[in-house]
Each structure stands twice: as structure tokens, then as C-alpha cells.
Amino acid sequence: MSSGSEETAPTAPTDQAETVFGDSLPKARRFAELLADDGVRRGLIGPREVPRLWERHLINCAVVEELIPEGAHVVDVGSGAGLPGLVLGLLRPDIRMVLLEPLLRRTVFLNEAVELLELPNVEVRRGRAEEVRGDLLADFVTARAVAPLPRLAGWALPLLRKGGSLLALKGEQAEAELAAAEKDVSKLRPCVCDVIRVGHGRVEPATTVVRVTVTSEGGPPPRGGKKKRGRKR
Numbered sequence: 001m002s003s004g005s006e007e008t009a010p011t012a013p014t015d016q017a018e019t020v021f022g023d024s025l026p027k028a029r030r031f032a033e034l035l036a037d038d039g040v041r042r043g044l045i046g047p048r049e050v051p052r053l054w055e056r057h058l059i060n061c062a063v064v065e066e067l068i069p070e071g072a073h074v075v076d077v078g079s080g081a082g083l084p085g086l087v088l089g090l091l092r093p094d095i096r097m098v099l100l101e102p103l104l105r106r107t108v109f110l111n112e113a114v115e116l117l118e119l120p121n122v123e124v125r126r127g128r129a130e131e132v133r134g135d136l137l138a139d140f141v142t143a144r145a146v147a148p149l150p151r152l153a154g155w156a157l158p159l160l161r162k163g164g165s166l167l168a169l170k171g172e173q174a175e176a177e178l179a180a181a182e183k184d185v186s187k188l189r190p191c192v193c194d195v196i197r198v199g200h201g202r203v204e205p206a207t208t209v210v211r212v213t214v215t216s217e218g219g220p221p222p223r224g225g226k227k228k229r230g231r232k233r
């Protein structure tokens with residue numbers, strides 16, 4: 001892993017970054033440098049994102065911590081280069097964060113980042129969300145830019161304890177996306193859905209989150225669904 005260079009250096013952290021990250025700012029800064037350098041060279045993030053890494057990516061993701069209580073267990077589905085999961089993990093050492101990502105090249109980057117930033121509360125798991133049912137059980141599932149809401153909810157809701165929430169970072173059209181998907185989502189598991197904006201005064205525009213909170217004991221649907229057959233004699 002190489003260190004940051006002049007051309008790929010991200011813009012300096014803003015005053016908002018200092019407010020949002022506080023004591024974690026040195027780690028956030030190191031992560032920004034890593035994204036701007038290795039992240040770009042290894043095709044995990046586009047070069048055009050570098051000048052807007054702080055506002056559009058790091059702070060935008062970090063403010064979601066407002067919705068996560070102390071000590072929560074969180075799974076970030078489709079972490080990619082670590083957004084939002086790694087940012088939340090470095091900002092909140094009290095939470096346990098699993099970064100779930102199927103692509104090897106991305107999990108290699110994530111493991112290197114976790115080691116470099118010394119984040120004992122963050123674990124990288126290689127896999128697809130639909131493959132870890134019954135294996136991971138969390139208070140929150142976070143996701144950004146992974147799938148449309150009905151598909152994402154189909155992957156995320158089985159990973160949640162009763163009372164747990166999917167926090168899906170969405171764009172300005174979040175209300176419309178939720179309105180179109182809510183009926184299908186509620187068929188997956190009893191739940192309540194709302195749209196929240198977090199980070200007012202700290203990031204512009206505020207981060208939009210679709211929250212789906214499950215209200216029943218769930219657990220994964222029975223595996224396979226095939227009838228048991230008698231043993232062949």
C-alpha cells in the first residue's frame with residue numbers, strides 16, 4: 001500500500017469534518033487518503049470523487065451514527081470501499097461492525113484498511129447478504145447504493161433482530177421510492193417504515209435515510225423448502 005501523493009490527495013477536511021469526527025478525525029483523514037490513493041488506483045472509487053470525498057462520502061455516511069445507539073451490532077451490506085460501514089466503525093468504537101462484501105478485491109482493500117486504521121470493532125466478511133441468513137443477526141443493517149429498496153429489504157430484513165432497523169442511505173427521491181416499495185417490503189416481515197434526514201447543519205444536503213424497523217421475531221425462512229424424503233434403501 002502506498003502513501004498519498006499530490007495528485008490524488010483529497011481536499012483538506014472541512015470544519016464540519018472536525019465537528020463530525022472529533023477525536024476520530026486523524027483516522028478519518030487517513031481513510032480519506034487511502035481512498036484517494038489506493039482506492040482510486042484499484043478502481044474502488046472514481047477519481048472524480050476525490051475532491052468531494054469529505055462532503056459526499058465521509059461526512060454524508062458518518063452522520064448516520066445519529067440513528068445508532070451505543071453498543072449496537074451493525075452489518076453493512078455491500079460495503080464496497082467501506083461506505084458507510086468503515087466510516088461508522090472508525091467513528092464509533094463502541095459499535096460492532098461487520099462489513100459484508102462479496103467481491104474479493106474489495107474485501108482485500110477493506111481488510112487492509114481495517115488493519116491500517118487499527119479498528120478492532122470492525123470485521124470484514126466476504127459474502128452475499130442472502131447467503132448469511134441465520135448466521136449474522138444484527139440490530140441494524142446499513143446500506144448505500146446497493147440495490148432498489150424491495151430487493152435490499154429482502155436481503156436485509158432476515159438479518160435483523162426484532163426491533164432492529166434497515167438504514168438505507170438514499171437520494172432525494174427516497175419518499176417516492178418508499179411509497180412505491182412499502183407494500184412489497186411489508187410482505188417480507190412486519191415492519192414500520194419512515195424517511196429521516198440526518199446531519200442537519202453538518203452536511204449539505206442532509207443525508208436521507210429510509211428506515212425499515214422490523215416489529216416481529218423473524219429469523220430466516222426455512223432453508224430449501226423441500227419436503228424431507230425417506231432415506232433410499
Ligand SMILES: C[S@@+](CC[C@H](N)C(=O)[O-])C[C@H]1O[C@@H](n2cnc3c(N)ncnc32)[C@H](O)[C@@H]1O
Nearest residue numbers: 077078079080083101102103128129144145146
Ligand atoms: C455500487 S457499490 C456501493 C458500495 C458502497 N456501499 C458505496 O456506497 O460506495 C454496490 C456494492 O454492493 C455489493 N453487492 C452487490 N450485491 C450484493 C449482495 N447480494 N450482498 C452484499 N453485497 C452486494 C457490490 O459488490 C458492491 O461492492
